[in-house]
Structure formats: structure tokens, C-alpha cells
Amino acid sequence: MATSAIQNAADWLERGGLRPTRQRLALASLLIGDGEDRHVTAESLFDMAAVAEEKVSLATVYNTLRAFCDAGLMNEVVVDGSKSYFDTRMDDHPHFFWEDSAVLTDAPKEELELARIPKAPEGTEVSRVDVVIRLRRPR
Template structure:
């Protein structure tokens, strides 16, 4: 979804607060100080995968007052309105992805890292036919990887 909103991604020439307020208004969200601050942290580094814990650490380092619960709530809200994607990969661990286009992910079991699968490498849903009365909304593909016995692991 964000690929259709690329013009709204942060640019150096516009104040971050104005961009965030405009984006929030478009999605029916109130532009609170914490949401604006977390959005700025989340989207200022390009497409990436982040946990709520990692974003909370970034917020703390930036001297933002946001509890871990607030970070979780904001990330889940952003995912609910389509600003980011939520990926349930390992039990209760959720990864949030700023790239909302249809794409898959490699999950490295040994390191816990996640990286995108290039869309030109695989066609995800082109040949799928949904059941009568349904439409495909999104395709979530996670390919789990582990090092082969005796091999040196790849670093994502």
C-alpha cells in the first residue's frame, strides 16, 4: 500500500511534523506527539523491519517519552490502517515492515533477522483463484531458513 503513497514518504525539504499530520489525516488518525515521533523514527530510515522492542529502544535513545505499550499500540494501529505491515513470524514475536507492497520475506532462524524477497524472484498470487465470493487482499509469504550443516551462515 505504501508504494502508492511514495509521494508521502519523508523528504528532506518538508518538515516531518507537517508530513506526519497529513499522512495521519489521510488515514483518519489523530496526529499525537507520540505518533508523530514514532512515525518519524520508523520511516526516516527507508524500508525496514522492526520490532516494537527495537523501536522503543530507538525512541528512548531519541529522548522520546513512549512506553513499550504505547509503541506496540501505535505500531498495531499503523498496521491496522495500512501504513505498515505486521508479520507474525515466531509465536508472539511480531515484525513490523515499512514496505507495504506485496512481497515475501526470508526469516533466518539462526539470527532472527528478516529480509525482503525481491518481487522479481517470485510471483506470489498471480495464479491463485480465491473461493467464490472472496477476493485476495494481501499475500504474506515467509520463507524460513536455517544454515545447512557445516556451512557458514549468510548475514542479511
Template sequence: MADHAMDLHTPHSRHSVRDMLRDAGLRPTRQRLALAELLFSKGNRHISAELLHEEAVLARVPVSLATVYNTLHQFTEAGMLREVAVEGTKTYFDTNVGDHHHFFIEGENRVVDIPGPSVSVEGLPIAPEGMEIVRVDVVVRLRRKDA
């Protein structure tokens, strides 16, 4: 994990977002800068590509949904975001790239961090020859109780 990604929980100025992109090895294009500002200016959060696209449209950032997806995946590969898969095709992107797990609230389609080290995973299988376990992601699904 890249060191520059560890401070993403604080709001960023345009200058520091530009530096963050460069530190991650990404060229700070106008669209990347605009999307990074939308992503990282509000502290830690979980966001879908569709929601980020809506925010970009409201902020008058001329960007297609395909570009938003591509940029989110580039940010993930660069260590700036963490991908959280909650359903077959439903993916959220987490600005907190530290080691943690998630609740997924069904019916609200919301992802929330599980606080602290309250999840332990035991009995992991031995990785196949030539492979290593990089990370274990736990998503605990919740739904509201009937009143």
C-alpha cells in the same frame, strides 16, 4: 491500500509525518509523531515493537511498550505499515506496504525483503462464500550453512 502509504520508502520530515498521519485518519499526537519519525526516517525497514521501544527510549521519547504495540497496530490498520508474522508470537512491522515477500534469517531474527517478483504462488484455494483473498504472505526461512 491507501495511496499515502506508497511513498514511505523516503525519509520524512516532521511536517510530512504529521500530514501522513492525518491522511491516514490518525490524530498526530506527540507520541504518534515521535514513533512515526523513528519508523519512517530511515527508509524501508522491518522492526519489532521491542526494537522500536528501545529506539524510543534512546531518543528520550517517553512511551511504554504497550503504547508502542498499540501505535504499530493503529499504523497497520491505517495502511501505513504491513505486519509480518514470522513465528507464533514474533511479529515485525514493515514500512514497505507494497506487494512483496520476505526472508526470515533464523539465529539473527532478521527479516529481509525478497527482491522483485521472484515468488509465485499457484493453486490457491477458492475463498469461502462471502470472502475474498486479500493478500498472500510468503516468509522463506533461512539459516547460515555450517562452515
């Protein structure tokens, strides 16, 4: 992996307060090393690691993605009860979910208008609002 990608990954991990283990550095480099935002599943990141000849187990990928989310470096976007995507873009923004290809992409933030959201139950606060717009091609 390029030195700049590893340095970007190390800096990113430091921002999250995470120790830069070999596995974390490898996965972080794949996720943000080139400065581009990504939407990945654990399985797609596992496949990316295999192509890059990084030796990590699928369980390690799941645990590492969870650690990245817990550290505030990524957001988990749940598309349905069984499918999670992990997003490196941290600002509030909506998503398109393309049902025919099971791909998650960013939707134009400037075109979304939310007039209001329900009040949070007593003793709680809204941490974030996820907007996922499901798309399919007409039949």
C-alpha cells in the same frame, strides 16, 4: 528530531486519518521520517525511541503499531505464532526471515512466482498473501 522527519511523519499520519499525537509523531518519525522502509518489532521500536530520548511505554508502542496497521499505513508480518514484525513497505512483496539473527528483510519481488492460491471460502475474499522464506546457515 529533524523538522523534515516530523513533517514526513505528520503527512503519513494524515494519509492514514490518524490524529498526530506526540507519541504517534515520535514513533512515526522513527519509522518513516527518513523515507526508508523498515521492519520493526514493538520491542525494537521501543529501543529506537529510548535511544532518541522519546518517552513512550512499550504498551504505547504496541497500541500505536496496531493503530498504524489498522489505518493501512503498515503491515504486520507474523513470523511464528509469537513474533510479529511491522513493515512500512506497503506493496506486495516477499520476506526473508533470518533464523540465526531473528531479522526480517525484503526478498526480491521479481523472483517470486505464485502460480495460484487456493480459492477463498464462500463469503470471504483474500485480503493479502504473506510469503516468508525462512533462512538458516548450513551446519
